[in-house]
Amino acid sequence: MRESVMRGGDARMSRLTRRLAFAAALVLLAAMPYMLDAYRLDLLAGGLAYGLMAASLAFLVGHGGLPSLGHAAFLGVGAYAAGLTAKHVTPNVALQLLVAIAAGVLFALLTGWFAVRTRGFFFLMFTLAIGEIAVQAATRSTRVTGGDNGLADIPPTGLDVVTFYWWALAVVAVGFGVLVLLRDGPLGRSIAGARENEARMAALGYHVTGVRLAAVVIAGAVCAAGGALVEQKDTFVAPTHLEIGVSVLLLIMVLLGGRQTLIGPLIAGVGLIVLRSVTSTALGELWLLVEGALFVICVYLLPNGLLGRRRAQAA
């Protein structure tokens, strides 16, 4: 029986239903190619990628207690790594994904090493700085990234819409599974400990900044995987993919979905991407107004987000 917070004996039962629900959702998603046409399947694949990235941010913000406004930098690192690999090394999507994840880990170590020295709102602003510096780097290193017009002539992946959808679904399922395993595993518990009480963690012998850095690396790597999917879907990436608006969007998905969970932000991610496409098609320039209203309504009606539940608050 894992040690996570469950009321009395129903822990085993609830974990079972959660596994069942997860399996049911997976089966349903797997059936999508037979129910949706090419455009909507492509849209759903994009939504799933954003859902995975939102879940990775929830791991950082909700589970790790580290609010970030620069998470799109990892999307960018993953997307550019995959794009450059496709352009110069191999059209194999799996290898591109591995390179993207490695790039995500490296970027997380490089920037996280400094970021974890700050706390709370100042951590939020530090990640904002990292995100913006990443956008400038992508915009200005024209020879490598193609500058503001984006990385041109990335060879097609050779996967048709349905095959790509299977690939995206697999990556998202595995990525999400890794997040859940790590969250409930020993490392995840120490990350929760660092969130709850840093002084006590140090007294127990944990290198607290190291534990927080681990949280940044895990979230960064999974988000980079999502970034690779975003690039592979359209075989295109530009600095706008990692601008502050995207970091804000990811944070909103986490808050809408419920930051104490990982599945909530995943669903909110898919939902928001699909909703944006639907409202933009139907309402033209008014879609942004609808989205703003949605955020305001959700803050009041869903205090813990779509699927969040109040964590066992201190008495």
Place this chain on the structure above:
Amino acid sequence: MLRLHELTMRFGALNAVDGVSLSVGEGERRALIGPNGAGKSTLFAMIAGALRPSGGTIEFDGQDVTGLPEHRRARRGIARTFQHSSLFAGLSCAENVALAVRARRGLGMRAWLGSGRNMDIKREVTGYLDLMELSEERPAGALSHGEARRLEVAMALAQQPRLLLLDEPAAGMSSAESARFAELIQNLDTTLLIVEHDLDVVFAVASHVTVLASGKVIADGSPAEIKASAEVERVYLGTAKEIWC
């Protein structure tokens, strides 16, 4: 095991701790008492690593640990409790103790997914919780003051320390609770350094007592000698007597 040499802590002009030297042998149960403002908590914090001394050295197992950060001292086997209990409020008692156990076992690769090893960790956690008579599931934030103090000790024990530092564990406890608490402490076999106001607990638990007054050691000896010493009485017990009557 623990040797302090001319340990000093200056806050501006005030010498909170002024050249304290003492040593605690293996298996000893040292109590540190003294009136308020004697520098007990400051000394405790310096030993635990939360405060960097202005002068003097701290030796543990023959190695100078004066500059070592708190988490490295914990790794070497120094565990501590907090005066104002500092727990993982949002996590269950079991999880609080599990974090302590896992800190000792290290976060090796296996620990990332370590479901296999979960079982014996769980057994160890249950052991410490039963020792301190605490239920596994209740969130630490929902515990009473007494229960919180006991969870602190359970977590410190879970680190299987070679030196256990107790910072006023009995503070805020009723006499019945503190008596029960003293019993629980007595049958621990680790080396102990306890800072405590409640003299019943001190004399029940300690094998050796050091008395501090305004940053200096004024007396050092067995509980019996300390009780009998006129010097201690004048400086310390005198004031304590007025409180009692």
Place this chain on the structure above:
Amino acid sequence: MSLLVTAFDGIAFGCLLFVLAVGLTMIFGLLDVLNLAHGALYMAGGYLAFLVIGEVPTSLAVFIGVALLAVVAGLVLGGGLSVAIRPLTRRGHLDQALLTMGLAILLSEFLLQVADRGFHSLAAPRGLDGSIAGSYPAYRVAVIVAGLAIAGATFWIFERTRAGALVRAAVDDPEMLAASGVNVRRIRLSVVLAGCALATLAGVLGGPLLNLRAGLDTEVLVLALIVIVVGGLASIRGAALGALLIGQVQTLGVALVPELAAYLLFAVMAAVLLWRPAGLFGRAT
């Protein structure tokens, strides 16, 4: 010589940044409420002035009149914000951020629908629209004067008056203040109103300098956040110092190190956060 003009221009830009950021540091620093609609309030001030006086120079009196109108609008919007925020005071910064982001989108999109989505720029009032000695815009000198006046006023109110003392007390120990019979809720409301009014006022003051367009709210919000973080939260003095420092970074810094110009603003903030994790004047929370 021209570096001197650049440095002086940095002071002017710093003064604008101060007026733009002081309202945010009041609401966030003093009331611990993260108001991400601050940029949209700035935009409201600017667009209100645009809708009233358009883009042609007006007399100084009319310009000041419009500025006062913007202050009134700020007070009204501030009232709305404090009602919207009240249920969230105990729910932490992230929930407040989500709410105020939604409100910011609603307000900015409403402004763009009412006006239009094009680029607009307020004209400096007559008498200030020329250049001093043919080489320095008179309006920017007026911005310095206005900035110093507003800084002086906020310092004076906070440091010297009873109202200021009440606000500082409300921040440090609301329960104690409430126990002594002071209506803390009214104090908190007045701080929100003042903060929002300063934001809309900044919108008019900055109208001739920062163009009115879609996306202005995010740009202004990020600038304000950088200023209050660098300066240190909850301190007017911090906001002033942060504003002057960032003002110089965006002018002198850019002139001295042009090739790093794009990174400078955020690199400086990151450096300050690493050196003083709570900002230059901030108390380590």
Place this chain on the structure above:
Amino acid sequence: MRHAVLALLVLSVSACGGAATQSAADDSTIKVGAIVSQTGVYSALGDDMETAMKLYLEGHGNKLGGKQAELIVADDAGNPETGQQKAKQLTLENKVDVITGLIASPVAVAVAKEAGAQKTPVVIANAGADALGGPGVFRVSYTNYMHGYAAGKYAVEAYGKEGAVLMGADYSAGTETLKGFEDGYTKAGGAKPIKQILTPFGKTQNFQPYLSQIPSEAKFLYTFYAGGEAITFAKNFKQFGYDSKIKLLTCQNITDEDVLQAIGADAEGITSVGLYSPALDNPENAAFVSMWKAKTGKNPSVVALQSWDAMQLIDKAAAAGGSLSDALAKVGEIKSPRGTFTLDADKHNPVQNWYARTYEGGVNKVVATIPPDPAS
């Protein structure tokens, strides 16, 4: 179980999303997908584009090449990822015959890639990125390079053979235009420009620090700025007194309709080189300007003119019948309000006159005509 239910809910939304009709692609109608910016920084230009296209259809009985025309407008929000998503929707779902619009270059690059994959021709009505163009991609606006090249050629006669300083926003539109200027200027006998000053794109609220870097020996300044930065630059240039220190030649965007009102008096006397001016006297322009003024009460902007010509190009190609892509390549001369122009054979970019214009009394007076140069 809540998770599964919710997942179901979300997916059903996506299943029925985009209730676009799935009408079979009969050849009696021609469907045109226009990807513009209705939100975001470029939304002002988006409005001009949409208005011009609808104005053209109204003026031509809602027909293109004799067929009933259906214009579907999609919002790219100034973002290439959204633009590409809309391109997929327009090609896969709406089955449009041609995609047009495209204001920002990154969006145009992404959409051109997607349209190419879906075998749908693209008519670019604004984006200036040099790399765009080729099979299936047609452009009625300009390339950044030729925009700068024409100005460079003109500058040699009008501003002298040396002492040129270049200044522009540091993104592809800026650097490509300045490169064009340098080549046009040196090829026509001018000396290599003495300095190039680049300012961070979208992050500059104040040009004084950059203007102060202009060396004293400079004789004239050529700049590229668009949108909000054009306004800030024009005002800073005048207010800091540089108009008395150095002569100025600018790109067409700095005195274009969308920013003129905001720049106000500071625009007076600014000379620029652009592909159009409302003051051009030819019959097509007179008709176009009067229709535009009747509709909007303002002079047409370059984007409006280019969008009008995009529809005109599709109209002529559709009239020829057969595959639209081939027809677009064979359209030949287009009688546009900017004057007659053709598309070059391989990259399908316009071969057109450029005009030197000085902004006086509310309109860009044409002062010189720069004929097309095959080298640009």
